[in-house]
Amino acid sequence: MTLFIQSDATGAGSGNVDAPEAFVNLVVIANGDTGLGFTDLSPRIQQITYARTLGGAPPVRLDTLVNTFFGVNPQNIDIIIVPVLENFVLADGSRMNRRGITLSPAGSGLPGASLNSTTSCLVVYDTTDRNRLGQCLARAGTGGTRDLPISNPVTLYHELSHASRVVTNALLQVTRECDPASPEENAAITEENDMRTQIATALGVAPELRDPNIHCARKGCRGDGCCIVATVASGSHLSAEVDALRSLRDGYLRRSEAGFAFFGRLHEAYYGFSPEVVRLMAAHAGLRDVVLRRYVRPLVSALQTIEDYTLGGMRGAELTRQLREHGDDSTEAELALLDGDAAATADLSGPERELSATLIAHAGRDPYVRWALIDPLFLHRTARRAAAARLTNEEIGRTLAAAIDGWAAQLPIEDFWPSLTRSEARGELRFLADCLLVTADARRRFGMRLAAAFPDTRAIHAALADEPDFGEEDE
């Protein structure tokens, strides 16, 4: 019998742990099995007993934890559940505030051991926030939407999953990675979903499962932050426009070193001027619609068309139709404005002129903003001019493809490249070939720019030679 609940804390008086809540949570894990009980081992800890009568993954795991001697210490006090309150802090000062953690035994060398002053495995969780309504995790099947709450029994079961591997010396790799989650967290979230399914089944509702690949969570079940101009212009951080931009940013591009470095520079520039655009929209109500119709929607449409081409494999007439389906309500006037044509401001209202001055001043000068947020808009001009020249949809699609290839090859080159090994650089080039530089011509043009940017970096040149089409001969 090796599972215990801390019922009091020596030296601190009573009232700093909530043992009844922990036992109730164990009852839920046991699915209400009447075979669960406890005895007072000492004034400070209760020993859990379990003569299981029910099946199911959570009761079976609990049975194993309660009725196995793991030999973590000579006293056979292997796992202690410590149901703390919100004023508990760990030895590194970090607050427990809504967290559930597992501390490996002191001296074990496993994660959390240096924060544990005992020879037991401690499962510490904050019991004060009932149903953890303020904590939102990634819901399975949604592409990472963080709106899934976590209850106390689910938190405890998640931690007991970790504890079971700590005491059997079977812990998987633990890292700080959030998305994708580390192997250990992936395993615990997968098992956590057994608990979610058991609770849902007992309630007669469909289970709401957590995405095992995403470990991080946020407070407040709002969407991930993104794109303040689009958010204000569209009126919601959950709008289709913001969702599309967020998906493009996080779903693929920021997962690579090249994409992450690029977005770091883009954010630096974008958040330097976008609050000013937001302030203008706040001061002049009509500007919101202008920004949404003339800039945000055409940009989303262009970026989605680029994605259709690079990741979706669309070509020819299909690409042309897709661009039209995404929508094309940009006008030549806006494009002329963004192209720096001063005459194009003649018919604008005062606020519109102020807005365009802000955009031109920043967008025109910054290569990152220009490449990511302005140049894609000109895809609409390319399509319009091709249509005006009476090209077929197939021919317009080919023209669009050439324009996208040309744009992709001009991806700003970041200074992280020389820090990569040959193998890492090769990985980045392959990533770019998969998601952006999808033709040999685009790869060759980008490869030439990269080689010219770092003429003395051997790893880069070797990687370019390794990868087909990037334009360098092997050494």
Added chain:
Amino acid sequence: MTDAGLVAHLRSVRELDDALEVVVDVGNDSDRTLHYVAEVRAIDYDPATRRLRLRLSDRGRQLVIEAAMVEPTFRTVEPHSEASLVLSLPRTIVRLAPQAERSPEPRFEEHRIADATEVEVEIGWSRTPYYADVRARAEPPEAWEDGTAHASLTVRPE
């Protein structure tokens, strides 16, 4: 055009019936919006010196196994403006007590941080909003910080 970082000033520390309230003024003299961590992520208290350090940052946080890695709450302060941040803390904290001879059972120690006579605040800030690092070799959230604003206040015992 200025490029200064976040500036913090600890305005007041007072004990309420159910909380310790700490009010911090944050200022931004730069030409762009600054983003900062707006919640106390860690509390360090030394009962011997009655020195309380509140960290609005994940710097120094050790790697542990936990149910979810909950990101901090963030706020912004506009260019050339100030904002106030009201931090509500428990009046006492509880933590695991060190044990000279290790035993299997935890011992707790409880401290009244409302008795602090020296209060320090550290606030992590950045020029851009926080977005989770989704790379395979992800860096921890604190890598987002461009700097740390410091403020302190000596509290006179009543």
